[in-house]
Amino acid sequence: MIQTYAHQKELHESRLDIKTMERLFANLITEGTNCSPFESDIIVEKAKEVFAIGDHAEGNILHPGQMIWPAIDINEPPGKPLKHCKLRRITITHIDPKEDAEVRRQYGRSAKRQQQILRMTAEAQDQRALLTQEDLAEILGTDVRTIRRDIHSLRKKDLSVPTRGQQKDIGPGVTHRVKAVSLFLQDKEPLEIARTIKHSLTAVERYVDTFCRVVYCQRKFRNNLKTAMVVGVSLATVNTYLGLHTSACEDPAYRERISEIEQRGRIYYKALDFKKKPGQIERRPK
Numbered sequence: 001m002i003q004t005y006a007h008q009k010e011l012h013e014s015r016l017d018i019k020t021m022e023r024l025f026a027n028l029i030t031e032g033t034n035c036s037p038f039e040s041d042i043i044v045e046k047a048k049e050v051f052a053i054g055d056h057a058e059g060n061i062l063h064p065g066q067m068i069w070p071a072i073d074i075n076e077p078p079g080k081p082l083k084h085c086k087l088r089r090i091t092i093t094h095i096d097p098k099e100d101a102e103v104r105r106q107y108g109r110s111a112k113r114q115q116q117i118l119r120m121t122a123e124a125q126d127q128r129a130l131l132t133q134e135d136l137a138e139i140l141g142t143d144v145r146t147i148r149r150d151i152h153s154l155r156k157k158d159l160s161v162p163t164r165g166q167q168k169d170i171g172p173g174v175t176h177r178v179k180a181v182s183l184f185l186q187d188k189e190p191l192e193i194a195r196t197i198k199h200s201l202t203a204v205e206r207y208v209d210t211f212c213r214v215v216y217c218q219r220k221f222r223n224n225l226k227t228a229m230v231v232g233v234s235l236a237t238v239n240t241y242l243g244l245h246t247s248a249c250e251d252p253a254y255r256e257r258i259s260e261i262e263q264r265g266r267i268y269y270k271a272l273d274f275k276k277k278p279g280q281i282e283r284r285p286k
Helices: 007-032 039-052 095-105 108-126 133-140 143-156 174-184 192-195 201-221 222-233 235-248 252-275
Strands: 068-071 087-093
Touching: 007 039, 068 133, 068 252, 087 174, 095 108, 108 133, 108 143, 133 143, 133 235, 174 192, 174 201, 174 235, 174 252, 192 201, 201 222, 201 235, 201 252, 222 235
Parallel strands: none
Antiparallel strands: 068 087
């Protein structure tokens, strides 16, 4: 994200103000609890971390429909009590007005909710965290049984839903993004793909475009990390898409798609080249 001078000045002034307030807070803790100044500073730092202020403030501006949510770290083992688990503050897209409305019109409210579940769990996983079924029920304003039925329905379509409860029982399913791209590589058109996985056409087009950008930029840079930075996706997404590309290259039918992939990727890269440098790309969950 590009920061203007005015924005940087505002952040600087807010940091100075926080430092003054945190000093006051630390003094109050020292006087009120008989803690040492060292212990008070630790308490203040932990409070800043929990409430995401100061050095722990969120670096990204939330887009309409996005929210901050505390989710369990992906490395926490199953069965560990929640109160002992490490939590991550993640950004998830609770509502995508255009895409969700499109799915609701085409396939109904249940399909819309399932698209939201797939999107939010994938975004959480990209940020090294896992949502629980209880998280999803609370965010979507429904009950856990409904979420459980939705997940069961999605898994019957061979789509994985990486929630905490499913972490060790995901099975052979693939993510909705991978399935969309795989169907594209099988010469399916985006509209047909959207109908097959009951996703919005807008979302499917975005998955396909991201895949094309990854393939094009990787051929240009020969570096997975740089490709991830330029396209604005996670390194895991780049590795997954390049794996699909490598497998597809063995299929003669895939050659029919190569020119389209080249064109999509080139258009994006040229437009990007005029706007920003690689390190200034604003990231959006893919």
